[in-house]
Amino acid sequence: MLQQIKKKKFQKDKQKQFLTKLVSSILLFGLILYTGYSIFAIVRENSKASGLTPTITPSAQNVSTTGAVSLSFVSTANLNVGSTITFAYQSGYAGTLTTANTTINTISPSSVTINSTSGFVNNVLTVASSIPSGSTVTISTSALTTPSAAANYAFSVQTSTGDYGANFQYVGQANVVQVTGFIPITLSFVIRTVADSANTNVCNLGTATSTSVASCQYRLKVTTNAKNGYTVSMQASGGLTNSSDILTNSAPGFGGTGGTNIVPGSESYGVVVTPGNLTSSGGNITTVSLFNAGLVNSVRYDYNVPTLLLAANKSNNPAAFGATTTTSLITHNLAITPGSPSGNFTQTITYTVSPSF
């Protein structure tokens, strides 16, 4: 019996010891956890104090301009009353920070101590109202006038709790590059051979007969970077003449109709205008109605006042030679009858070009 009681007591003691050890272990483990967490929290809290990139407002300003300027950042540590924030800017700014013209989150600092170093003005501001960690801290002042010299001026901040950083106020557009380039006007006009291989100023119809149509050709070559194109006008000395007689002119064109089909044996003198194309994409050359006859017909070409001939709506940059598609072809045609007067017949055509830039 006694042994049974002893055994029970022994078992109870064992249970007690086990419970004691269990509770102790839980408590110890809890304490270790708590200690570890506390240390981690401290490390985390302390490691918050670090570099940052403050915002300067305005980030750009003209030279010699007085106005409010502010520096903002998010604090990573509590800024208690009595903490300091060093607000520094490069010397060159005029004005002096005081408790009256400077605020930290709209509240004046309790003191402003100016501690200039070479090239910088350091204003040590004492925090008058605590600011919790994670808050946006804005230092504002109306005291400063930007320097007279354009430059990119650094503002920096440094708190007694370890936050620090800097950013720029760009004064007088010192951070701006003006890129420039000049494109000169290009404008050239030459009268070229049909093959666009040489300049020419003559167009010889040769010896006319009543059995064939005499003709000669040349090209009007305009090169220009005029964005809105150009026009070509013509002015004739008069009709084709031997000084005493003027040969019969073809009929005028009429916007794709009209004109005269010059055939052998029927006296008529006229011109076929083939306008060509422009090098500019989407551009075109149009022949003015008066010179735009029906297919195969020639048009009258004896206008002795400047008369609009061609209109190009964009720039043109034909090749130096052989540009037979981007030049305008002028073909003079003559047919005579056996009764047409004889002699050397001439006509002078003067062309003028008007670019539209």
Add this chain to the structure above:
Amino acid sequence: MTLKNLFKFVSTCVLVSSILFVAILFAVSNLNSLKTEAALSFQRTVTVTSTSATSYTNYQVRVTLDTASLITAGKMRSDCGDIRTTDSTLVTTYNYFLEGPCNNPNTVLWVKIPSLPAGTTRTFVIQYGDPSLTSLSNGVNTLERYESGATSPTCTLLGIATWDSVNQWIRLTDTTGGSYGLCQWTYNPGAGFYIEYEMWAGGGNGADSIFNYAYARTAPVEEDLVDRGYSFTADEYQTRICFTKSTVSNGTGISCNTTIPTLDNSTWKTFEVKHSGRNAVISLNGTVYVSANDTVTINKTSSLFGIGSRTGGQVNEHRIRNVIVAKYDTGVTAVVGAESQSSSFLSFSIRNAADTANVNTCDMGTASTTAVSSCSYRLKVGTNAVNGFTISMKASGVLTNGSYTVNSAAAGAGGSGGTDISNSTAGTENYGVFITKGSVTGGTTALTSIFNAGATNEVKYDYTTVSSLLTASGANSPGATDTTNTSLVSHLFNISGSTPPGNYTQSITYTVAPSF
């Protein structure tokens, strides 16, 4: 046991944990303090005052710093590698030479300031406190002449002088009798100069000398045979240190001191001469042995300058190393100011392609259909932001003459893409930019993908919203004229014959965001 023991056990646990907690709290607090301090920079302003009538360009200012205290306080790298010197605005870096020794109360630092007009005061700044930086000390770029002994001498070796590249010294003479050796430059220091070198004499039976000479017309073969100019001698044979212009062997000096330590005991000694006008101050191992003035003004027009040595009937081996030559004027003084925290340093300027002046224009000139037009400038950022910085751009729009906008190059695509705008593509209208990213002294740089084209291609540059252009991973401390640690932006323009004429413009606004 039970409750009592349990209470005891818990109490012990609480006590141990508390002690542990407080100890670690203390350690972490201190660790954080050092860390914060180390991330910041410190600076001292040095005021250089000249009462001299001479104006100088590139004057070497000698200052001393207590680097031992700074290193102990955790404010400076243990090897002094984070020392930097700049102008007073912290924008332009100055060359410096750390003579040393580092971690010493009297560390000597030489700083070359670009100009010191007569009778003026100039300031410059010494910065330190960024453990990520490594030394930029450079004796050759800072001093008038510098011979460490570690590299092939810049002086001309004459007589029997040789360079010992293994032991890193110049052997002026061996123990051959009646010989001489010179380390000589053609250099006229003007009214004055500073020279300091380590010298070694020994291994023989007591002769003859190591000497500095200046303004000489002919190369001297003995310390007291002066053909114009002066010699500053350490004569082991006559046991004297002299300021002399003697023209006879072992002649009388202007001023000599015979109460000197043994010169030829085979130990390295530091010999220093400060000469200005008629005055000379000669020191050995920091002790002044001669301080005297010549009674007349001598002809200083000749330009042979150097360090010589000779043997006679008796001999010694003679060596020199760590030769420092600088400008010197007794009318120039330098005072190192108190330390202040320089907080965060940041500068940004747009510079010409040679990095010699600020610019805010980039004129591509007159464009033609036969050749590419271009202009370039550099983006120069200086900062101690350890995490680097980002440069962003924002354009006013496309290059335009007001009514016509030119065709822009294609965007880059991380090393590909873009458009070739060059002489080979002249006649085809295109406008774009090529960016040659520079290095940074404390990290690496990378172009944003859209600005990073194929090797010879240009990129579109007409973004009208702020666009990240380049990122740097570390701090940057570019030199005064630095085409390595700055980024080159080149604008290129090709036109066709149809590109409308006129004055074309585009504004590019750059912004820099540091990451401290």
